[in-house]
Amino acid sequence: MLDARSMIHRRAGLRLWLSALWLGALTLATLLAPWIAPHDPLAQDLFLGRMPPFWVAGSEPGYWLGTDSLGRDVLSRLLHGARVALVVALVAGGITCLIGATLGLLAGFLRGWVDMVISRLIDIWMAFPPVLFSILLIAVLGPSLTSIIIAIVVIDWTRFARVVRAEAMAQGAMDYVASARVAGRGRVGTMLREILPNVLPTIVVLLTLEMGIAVIVEAILSFVNLSISTDDPTWGGMISEGRTSIHQAWWVLVFPLIALFLTVLAFSQLGEGLKDRFDPVLR
């Protein structure tokens, strides 16, 4: 039994370290992009179009990961694209979490008509196909970074609200909540001081997952050419471009895909690792 437990701990530890390592590298890339990127991510050079990465014959020195069809440096675009990805992850993830968790907490703890209204809203939201809804919202708001963040918040708050509501409801039925009430704590006090700390681990795990989702949503919107202006490098925009030249220049698609893949995996593994850490049974 003890053995199994230390196994789980070790695995959780490894997961946490690996994902923290990748996300740390990403943060550095975001901060240092203007200095470490070998080229201007927007500079076009049609004579250098579709150069392969350095280990493939015919590559151009200095363009490590090759160039796209307009001769723009893939590595530099990748580094600059990390900025958009990370900003969307942090800002959209954070705001979504704040709004969704608050509504879920209110619905789950206060019950009554508050719960009824919020639950109906969740039902209605769940009946929309999320990707289509986000594309529609961007069409309404106009493509920009702010629009993407707003679209993610508007669509994904239900992810938090649903889970936190159920959790708050379960916690609210427990004896410790009743005794806090008997001891004279008010409703708001009970909610913030008794329920919230017990729901917090769930919220943190959901938040890391949401950050990964936000990065994907941005990529999807860039893919359908509805993200921020098409000049700015984003991973989704690079993928969209790579999709059209997939047979001639696979590297334009592969590198942003790897970056997205690792980022999404890192966020979710961070969440899983944290869940194991928080789990009182395992602890």
Added chain:
Amino acid sequence: MQILRTVLLRLLTTTITLAGVAVIVFFVIRVVPGNPIAMMLPPGATDADIARLSALYGLDKPIVSQFGIWLAGVMQGDFGTSITTRQPVLDLVLGRLPATLELSVMALVMAVIIGGVAAITGTRGRGTRTEGAIDVANGMALSVPDFLWGLVLMLVFGVLFPIFHISGRVTPSLELPFVTNFYLFESLIRLRFDLWADLVAHMFMPALALAIPLAAIIGQLLKQSLKETMNLDYVTLARTKGYGETHVILHEALRNAVLPTLTLVGVQFTFLIGGTVIIERLFSYEGLGNMAIDAVINRDLPLIQGIVILFAVIFTAVNLIVDLAYAVLNPRLRHA
């Protein structure tokens, strides 16, 4: 009695949900900038032309009365006329629906098979490296969304080993004898296996991309409940009778372990259908989702409305069926 009450209550909330969707989508898309009428007309059209066409589509009236007219039409099965193609929205939408349904059901079948095999293999090899490997694969499959799996599959089976087609629903040069738009189904009925193979070669990658995350969920949950069931007395009894491990899992444990997975699959299936929007776009598959994105880009308001409403109807119908199936299948609820 209990079941009847549950059904009525669910029908009521479903109606509220659909009404909510209708209101939100109608008012949200009226705020879309860009005049769809101006986009329809050739350059050089006069203001009078624009006004005339706006009146034709009812776009000159106040928004609230536009909503009233539209809702009255919807009640009679009239979803309006598409601005870009000038065909009835209902015809367009129903023409594309079979493609999306076939893709979704194909993905569901794949997910059940992959997830089921993973769960049974994992249960057979519980506590060994096999189970560990399946857990890791499940974890990966679960954390990466369908969009990325689609791209990965496209690179592997479309470029590296070009086995499958990376775009479209069927090879355009083929002659199709079909009378319905359920191509996959109809090709089987007509015993046209050549067409069937072509359709599958187009559908394989988008369907698998949609299936992978759901397969992981099925694999994980089913394995968990199978492992719990395997410790029950009746399973031990079956084992003492001399049946092999696989036989015990398939014939004794599975039936009792499958219920929790079944309800989850229902909810997850709606997520899968939602995923078809971007997956169809990625693989240029001529379904509802692909048409929806074009409709947004072209500001085809009546068409967008129709598609969103149809998606909402599908989602709520799936949820309703799952809830009712659960009530019927679960013996504890049936006798309550």
